[in-house]
Amino acid sequence: MERPKITLDGxxxxxxxxxxxxxxxxxxxxxxxxxxxxxADQWAAEGRPNIxxxxxxxxxxxxxxxxxxxxxxxxxxxxxxxxxxxxxGLLLMIPNMYKIxxxxxxxxxxxxxxxxxxxxxxxxxxxxxxxxxxxxxxxxLASNSVQEAMDFALIAQAATxxxxxxFLHFFDGFRISHEIQKVEQLTFDDMRAMIDxxxxxxxxxxxxxxxxxxxxxxxxxxxxxxxxREAANPYYLxxxxxVQKAMDKFAELTGRRYHLFDYIGAPDADRVIVMMGxxxxxxxxxxxxxxxxxxxxGVLKVRLYRxxxxxxFIQALPxxxxxxxxxxRVKEPGAAGEPLYLDVVDALxxxxxxxxxxxxxxxxxxxxRYGLSSKEFTPAMVKGIFDEMTKDNPKNxxxxxxxxxxxxxxxxxxxxxxxxxxxVTRAIFYGLGSDGTVSANKNSIKIIGEETENYAQGYFVxxxxxxxxxxxxxxxxxxKPIYSHYLISRxxxxxxxxxxxxxxxxxxxxxxxxxIFLLNSPYGPDEVWDHLPRTVQRQIIDKKLRxxxxxxxxxxxxxxxxxxxxxxxxTCFFSLSDIIPKDEAIKEIKNFIxxxxxxxxxxxxxxxxxxxxRALENLHEVKxxxxxxxxxxxxxxxxxxxxxxxxxxxxxxxxxxGDELPVSAFSPDGTFPTGTxxxxxxxxxxEIPEWDPDTCIQCGRCVMSCPxxxxxxxxxxxxxxxxxxxxxxxxxxxxxxxxGMRFTIQVSPEDCTGCGVCAHVCPA
Numbered sequence: 001m002e003r004p005k006i007t008l009d010g011x012x013x014x015x016x017x018x019x020x021x022x023x024x025x026x027x028x029x030x031x032x033x034x035x036x037x038x039x040a041d042q043w044a045a046e047g048r049p050n051i052x053x054x055x056x057x058x059x060x061x062x063x064x065x066x067x068x069x070x071x072x073x074x075x076x077x078x079x080x081x082x083x084x085x086x087x088x089g090l091l092l093m094i095p096n097m098y099k100i101x102x103x104x105x106x107x108x109x110x111x112x113x114x115x116x117x118x119x120x121x122x123x124x125x126x127x128x129x130x131x132x133x134x135x136x137x138x139x140x141l142a143s144n145s146v147q148e149a150m151d152f153a154l155i156a157q158a159a160t161x162x163x164x165x166x167f168l169h170f171f172d173g174f175r176i177s178h179e180i181q182k183v184e185q186l187t188f189d190d191m192r193a194m195i196d197x198x199x200x201x202x203x204x205x206x207x208x209x210x211x212x213x214x215x216x217x218x219x220x221x222x223x224x225x226x227x228x229r230e231a232a233n234p235y236y237l238x239x240x241x242x243v244q245k246a247m248d249k250f251a252e253l254t255g256r257r258y259h260l261f262d263y264i265g266a267p268d269a270d271r272v273i274v275m276m277g278x279x280x281x282x283x284x285x286x287x288x289x290x291x292x293x294x295x296x297x298g299v300l301k302v303r304l305y306r307x308x309x310x311x312x313f314i315q316a317l318p319x320x321x322x323x324x325x326x327x328x329r330v331k332e333p334g335a336a337g338e339p340l341y342l343d344v345v346d347a348l349x350x351x352x353x354x355x356x357x358x359x360x361x362x363x364x365x366x367x368x369r370y371g372l373s374s375k376e377f378t379p380a381m382v383k384g385i386f387d388e389m390t391k392d393n394p395k396n397x398x399x400x401x402x403x404x405x406x407x408x409x410x411x412x413x414x415x416x417x418x419x420x421x422x423x424v425t426r427a428i429f430y431g432l433g434s435d436g437t438v439s440a441n442k443n444s445i446k447i448i449g450e451e452t453e454n455y456a457q458g459y460f461v462x463x464x465x466x467x468x469x470x471x472x473x474x475x476x477x478x479x480k481p482i483y484s485h486y487l488i489s490r491x492x493x494x495x496x497x498x499x500x501x502x503x504x505x506x507x508x509x510x511x512x513x514x515x516i517f518l519l520n521s522p523y524g525p526d527e528v529w530d531h532l533p534r535t536v537q538r539q540i541i542d543k544k545l546r547x548x549x550x551x552x553x554x555x556x557x558x559x560x561x562x563x564x565x566x567x568x569x570x571t572c573f574f575s576l577s578d579i580i581p582k583d584e585a586i587k588e589i590k591n592f593i594x595x596x597x598x599x600x601x602x603x604x605x606x607x608x609x610x611x612x613x614r615a616l617e618n619l620h621e622v623k624x625x626x627x628x629x630x631x632x633x634x635x636x637x638x639x640x641x642x643x644x645x646x647x648x649x650x651x652x653x654x655x656x657x658g659d660e661l662p663v664s665a666f667s668p669d670g671t672f673p674t675g676t677x678x679x680x681x682x683x684x685x686x687e688i689p690e691w692d693p694d695t696c697i698q699c700g701r702c703v704m705s706c707p708x709x710x711x712x713x714x715x716x717x718x719x720x721x722x723x724x725x726x727x728x729x730x731x732x733x734x735x736x737x738x739x740g741m742r743f744t745i746q747v748s749p750e751d752c753t754g755c756g757v758c759a760h761v762c763p764a
Contacts, residue, residue, distance in 0.1 A: 003254075004185045007449035007456060010149040010176035011035040013183060014110050014169070015084070017153035019043055020050045021191055024081040025058045026070035028089065031123045032173040033112040036084035051191045068093035068100075068109075075105040076216070078207025080200065082107060086173055087114035090129045094136060097166070101137025103216060104164040104235060106203050108156045109138070111170040112177035113277070113329075115373045119670030124374035125173040127277065127329040131339050133168060137232075139239055140306040142276040143171040145485075146181040151256060152303075154186060154194050158246040161199040163239045165307075172278040172329075174374055175485055180442060180458040182449035190253050194246070240309035247303075260309055261316035265298020266291050268320045271389045272363075274344055275327040276302035278485040279370060279377045285483040286382035289419040296320075297386050302340065310347045314356055323364045323389040324348075329371045337397065341367030364389075368398040368411075375401050376659065378486045384413025403662040420490055424478035425579060427493035429569075430507050431471045432684060433463065436566025437497050441473040443592040444570055448477050451588055452580055457482045469682070470505070470656075477579060491515060493577055497552070497569055499523075500683050502532060503635050505656055508539040514546070516576050520565060521549040525620040534633040540624055547622040548576060553686060555618055559610040563686065563754075567593060567608050571615035586612060638679040650676045685754030691745040693731035695764045698743055702758035710751040711758060715741050 008016075015036040019025065025044075027037030037060070044058040061067040067083050074081040085093060090111055100107060113130050115122040130140060141156050143149040149171045156167040171177060208216060220228060244260055251257035265272070265287045273283050283299040290297050300316055317324075326345075328338030336342065345365050351357035368385065371377045381400045388394045388411050395411055404410040420426065431437025438460050449456035457476040463469035474488045491510045495518040501507055502519075511517060517540065521528050528549050529537070540547055550572055552565035561567075567589065574585035593608045637654040638646055649665050652658055689702070689711075703713050715733045721742060724730075733743040 001187075001189075003187060003190075005182055005450065006185045007180055007182045007446040008146070009035075009178050009180045010143075010146045010171050011112065011178065012039055013146050013150035014153045014171070015039040017150055017157070017186060017191065018082050018084070018108070018110055019048075019056060020188065021154065021157045021195055022050065022080045022082045023052075023054065023056055024071075024074040024079045025056050026067040026074070026081065026083050027058060027060050028062070028064045028067045028085070029060075030064065030086050030089035032114060032125075032177045033084045033086040033089070033110070035177070036110060036112070040084075051188050051195070064089035064092040065096070068096035071107060071109075072096045072100050072105070075100065075107055076103075076208045078204040078209075080106075080203065082110065084110045084112075086112045087116055087123075087129045091116070091132060094133060097133060097136040097138055097168075099217070101166050102229075102232075104232060105166055106160040106164055106199075108153070108160055108167045108169050110153060111168055112173040113170045114173040119668075122373040123173075125175050125329070126372045126374070127170075128331070130168065130170045131330045131332070134306060134339065137166070137236075138168040138306065139163070139165045139243070139304065141167055141169045141243070141304055142302060143169065143176065144276070144278055144280050144301060145483075146176060146179060147183040147256075148258075149176060150183060150186055151250065151254070151258070154191060155243070155246045155250055155258070158194045158196070158249070159239070159243045161196065161203060162246070163242040164235055165239045172485075175278045175459070178460065179485070180445045180449075180456070181482070182454075182456045184254070184256075186254070193253055194250060236307045239307050240304060240312060243304050244312070258303060259316065260304045260312040262301040262303065263298055263316045263318065264288070264301070265318075266296045267318060269296045269298035269318045270320055270322045271296065271325075271386050272298045272300055272317065272321045272323075273325050273327060273382065273385060274300045274302065274340065275329075276305060276340070277329055277371075279327065279329065281483040281485050282377055282379060283382050285419050286379040286386075289379070290383070290386070295386070305340070305343075308343050308347065310350050311356065313344075313347050314351045314358075317359075319358050320360055321363045322361060323366070323394065325385050325389055325394075326365060326367045327370050327385070328367065329369070331369055331372060337367045338369060341365070364394070366394050366396040366398065368400055369409075370400050376486055377401060378415075378489070379419040380413050380415050380417040383417050384411055387413070403660075405662045405664045407663075418490060420484070421478060421480065423480070424476055424482070424484075425493065425577060426488045426491045427473075427475040427495070427573070427577065428488055428491040428510055429473040429475070429495045429497065429573075430501050430505065431473065431497040433469045433471050435497060436564045437569065438462075438471050438473055439596070440566035440570040441475060443589070443596070444573065445475060447585065447588045447592065448579055451584070452477075454478060454579070455480060455482050457484070459485075459487070461487070469684075470501070493573070494518070495569060495573060496520065497565060498684065499531075502536050504637070504654075504683075506535070506634070508536060508543070508545070511539065511543055511545060513543045515543065516548065517545045518548045518550070518569070518572055518576060520552045520569060522551055522553070523549070524551070525549055525622045528622060529625060530629060532630055534628050534630045536634075537628045537630050541626065541628065545624070547624055548572070548619060549622055550615065550619045552615075555611055555614050559614065560607045561611055567611045568615045571612045572619050575616055575619065582616075642679045643673065645673050646676055646679045650679060654680050681750035682753075683750050685749070685752040687754050688749050688752045689747055689756075689758050691729060691747065692764075693729050693743075693745075696731070696745065697764050698734050699763065701761045701763065702745065705757050705761045707755065707757060708751055708753055710748045710753075711745060712748075713743070713745045715743050718742050 116128040143152045156169040247258040280301040326341040399409045445458035454477045459474045461472040492515045552568040597604045637651040730742045730744045733741040
């Protein structure tokens with residue numbers, strides 16, 4: 001059966017299935033799971049039916065605790081019900097999760113796994129929230145990719161109805177929830193084939209009803225509670241086989257075959273990594289690269305983490321394994337080891353005692369932590385772990401991806417090791433939050449993914465300040481499936497959409513020799529060279545980059561788009577990258593413009609069309625000189641007079657080198673000095689407001705409205721002006737109590753973002 005190929009992110013892939021196989025959806029937003037609830041709410045508002053022809057009832061509660069309570073109540077009335085959450089939101093659901101599982105209610109909670117706030121808050125990914133639910137009685141099913149997020153959402157729904165064990169289906173927040181990939185879309189026929197109507201009816205018949213009165217949720221004393229708690233054992237013992245049965249049925253329908261534990265690698269491997277989540281795909285990519293070169297290594301992907309099936313786990317491991325590294329994306333301070341590591345150690349011991357561990361020699365097991373708060377996990381790190389396992393005494397309870405110079409847990413690896421395929425186009429775009437760069441790149445991914453045979457992947461790195469701050473888009477396209485769930489470190493296309501970034505960030509560090517460099521520049525091809533920092537000039541020459549410039553802001557302003565340069569830069573990308581024919585690309589860009597901006601009126605669409613049409617005639621290649629001529633270089637992130645902590649720590653973070661900071665740079669309890677933001681001068685405004693003392697009525701609205709406190713007003717003695725430069729502006733203060741004083745409004749150019757709020761509120 002031919003299924004449609006679509007391009008979407010993990011949140012939408014999951015919500016697509018969850019919406020169509022449920023009747024009630026209780027939601028409450030929390031990053032990064034919010035889009036799942038937003039999709040469901042939108043589809044319900046549009047009247048989209050589920051697979052039974054009814055429109056699910058979507059209700060937003062006052063908190064995550066309320067959402068899980070609503071799920072519990074709805075399940076007890078026999079409705080197929082789900083919810084979406086993450087992080088602290090999941091913790092608020094735990095009390096209801098114990099009840100839902102204790103009463104054997106069939107449901108699936110979909111979780112985009114996110115870091116729990118400890119010494120600091122983080123909205124990014126690890127498994128600390130999911131691991132906090134291990135004791136609830138929910139089955140835990142892990143997806144490793146966008147395709148699996150869609151597939152496992154359906155498998156979990158089928159398995160929970162048959163097993164009566166509630167499921168928590170989770171995938172990595174941002175790394176999967178917001179990563180865009182080309183996938184095969186499941187059809188309504190697939191969903192109907194997987195969902196047994198008899199099991200749905202059985203779920204309904206268990207509902208609390210005055211027609212069939214029973215008591216559920218009693219209070220029990222010491223004489224009976226223990227026995228009653230153990231009565232559910234058969235359901236959990238049967239659950240793994242039921243999940244495998246659902247996976248087998250799914251394979252018959254789609255051809256994609258999954259197991260409770262999937263092994264990838266050499267059949268006679270002596271070193272194996274055990275892990276779950278998106279990092280397992282990176283490990284698979286590395287394993288395939290190494291095995292092609294004769295190394296005996298493998299990776300075991302954990303799909304069903306709870307209930308943990310010892311038998312299936314042992315069967316999946318190669319009998320030749322001598323060393324196992326178990327990787328956890330969580331830290332449990334004070335524990336003998338992290339959760340998955342302890343489960344693997346226990347499983348091997350139990351299998352040995354039962355006589356079902358058929359290994360040639362008992363394997364050595366070491367555990368490690370990786371990827372906390374979305375810390376990068378790359379093929380270089382995977383290889384470093386395999387190399388560690390070859391040592392006579394490999395480090396146990398290690399960390400990878402950081403430099404631990406305090407307790408010395410970190411292991412070494414070669415950061416230059418790469419498994420990137422030469423056939424894959426790897427493009428990086430540096431943009432400014434709200435300039436449209438990310439939106440345009442999402443459209444580019446969809447165009448390439450849906451209009452060509454290429455596989456496509458897009459991942460977007462946001463600064464936590466979002467609008468007005470750095471965004472970095474990582475796009476990959478190629479003829480083979482993409483397992484690279486890590487940032488691009490070797491790009492053959494680099495675009496910088498903000499000229500000022502060249503003095504602040506090393507944007508060409510990732511450029512491969514011979515790569516294309518596209519720069520949005522206010523300077524033309526004949527004058528831009530002398531306006532580049534020396535470091536940038538040297539990189540362009542040494543790497544033999546093909547250098548192009550366009551003044552996108554000038555075009556955007558002329559056609560009426562203001563600072564929205566996204567469609568202009570997108571057109572240049574398709575022209576230079578040659579992924580699809582130029583005319584076809586422009587046609588698809590315009591189709592997406594209609595789709596994206598059509599609701600805003602024909603005039604907005606017309607302006608974007610005009611921007612696209614003018615882009616290529618203003619795109620110019622720069623003839624690169626053979627020597628560095630610039631008289632300036634990249635400026636330091638903070639001035640020399642900054643405090644020591646700011647220079648050692650904050651400056652490295654500002655410069656984008658925070659990953660290189662060692663453990664010793666930080667306080668163990670999360671304490672930071674105050675006032676550090678004053679040292680970061682972003683200089684991102686293209687235009688800044690100019691104070692006119694002749695028209696100013698001194699109302700102070702501009703000062704109060706500035707979102708970045710970049711405008712200050714002062715009343716002061718005229719004596720202070722004796723050393724002021726001739727260009728310094730002032731006027732008489734208009735207040736009676738300040739008669740004879742002077743008044744000034746001053747804008748900080750380095751802190752202004754050019755948002756225009758001050759000009760909008762000014763009554764003068």
